[in-house]
Amino acid sequence: MAPIKNGRLLYKEIPDGYPQPGKHVVYDESELIDLDNVPLNGGLLLKILVLSIDPYLRNRMRDPSVRGFLPAFEIGKPLQNGGVAQVLRSEDPKYTAGTYVAGSYPFQKYLVAQASEVNGLRPVQKKGKLTLSAHVGVAGMPGATAYTGWKEYAKPKAGEVVFVTTGAGCVGAIVIQLAKADGLKVIGSAGSDAKVEYMKSMGADVVFNYKKTKVEDVLKKEGPIDIFWDNVGGEALDAALANCNKHARFIECGMMSVYNGDNAYQMKNLNYIYQFEIQLHGFIILSLIPKYPEFYTEFANRIASGEIKYNEDITVGLENGGAALETIQRGNNTGKSVIAVADY
Structure with a gap:
């Protein structure tokens, strides 16, 4: 040839x-x-x-x-x-x-x-x-990010409330499903009406389009939250800080709001980190590679069976x-x- x-x-x-x-x-x-x-x-x-x-x-x-x-x-x-x-x-x-x-x-x-x-x-x-x-x-790096990060940092208890940003993305959608399986109330945000419907299909209890509805308004009504899975930072992070319970767990997985040179949001609520004794975890998947074997076996089977959408x-x-x-x-x-x- x-x-x-x-x-x-x-x-x-x-x-x-x-x-x-x-x-x-x-x-x-x-x-x-x-x-x-x-x-x-x-x-x-x-x-x-x-x-x-x-x-x-x-x-x-x-x-x-x-x-x-x-x-x-x-x-x-x-x-x-x-x-x-x-x-x-x-x-x-x-x-x-x-x-x-x-x-x-x-x-x-x-x-x-x-x-x-x-x-x-x-x-x-x-x-x-x-x-x-x-x-x-879902069975690769993004799935491992959601699965291992949730297992390592969320420490969920049935009946708690979690807020997931970019809930229609690969990572966010998996976190929604993991949280529901653990018995949590799930609030999800995304940037279009179609994505809002997708989050519903993943099992989220409260979903909204952040371009139409303020994060602060939703969390005041549906919170306070116990866990925050953050993929965007900025205004969503600020609102979560002001609307969480004491000892809330914040999993900082990404900051999409600042990746592309957008004007940085001026944070107003950082003082709540110490006031509410928030456990804030910056999280890169490379740190949890030792957890991969469990993900590749246990989670892959759940995907293959159709349990994980x-x-x-x-x-x-x-x-x-x-x-x-x-x-x-x-x-x-x-x-x-x-x-x-x-x-x-």
Whole structure:
């Protein structure tokens, strides 16, 4: 077979605000690959099938001198995130041709790598409602974020009240379901009426569109809250601080309100942290990797059986990945954002 194009989604420029396809991220087909003859040097030839688009990717599109929990992306190189690939050729006895493997991959169609070079490489399979794309969402890093973070920090008691921001996102929707399973009253917020309906379908008791209804008004009526799962920060965090019980647990999982250069909200209620003796946990999933084995067994079975529900927003084609990245930053996706790089 003659060499074919190995399409890549390259990081080209640091954005000031929202990342724009064609400017900050560019699809490129200049690289060729000979699938039959490319040297493997004891490694694997992988065909990337699915890639995950997550809000935190914007955090890596920064000046390298700025600190972050992960290194900044390198200008001129592909973006990188969780994905699922299929082994096309192998010189590694642990992985045979045809095997599906999840891991952290560059945003390109084909990859030659040593197994040790791919973070989190592990075999995966389809099972019931557990699709390949689910392994980058509800059964992947976002799912692990929700499951392990809830188990580690929430300390839920039946009858308590939890407030979940971005409740229609992959992480938020799982937290809603975990909280309901633990017997809690769940308040969920999202940015569209369609997402409000989705949160209802996940089992949330009180749902609202924060673009139409003030967070403060909802929490005054439906609170006080005992647990706050926060993915956005800003006004929602401020309102939660003013409307929580003593010894409330705040799980700070993300700050989407400040990822894209938006004007920072001026916090007014930080004094309640000590007044209410709030237990506030900043939380990065990398710190809970030792908890993954339980997630991959116990939670994966709940997904496969259909007990845990999920929704996906699938973008077809790596060339459209830049648009998917902008869409999720603007909060316009409906479900877990996934790029279908190839048929799976």
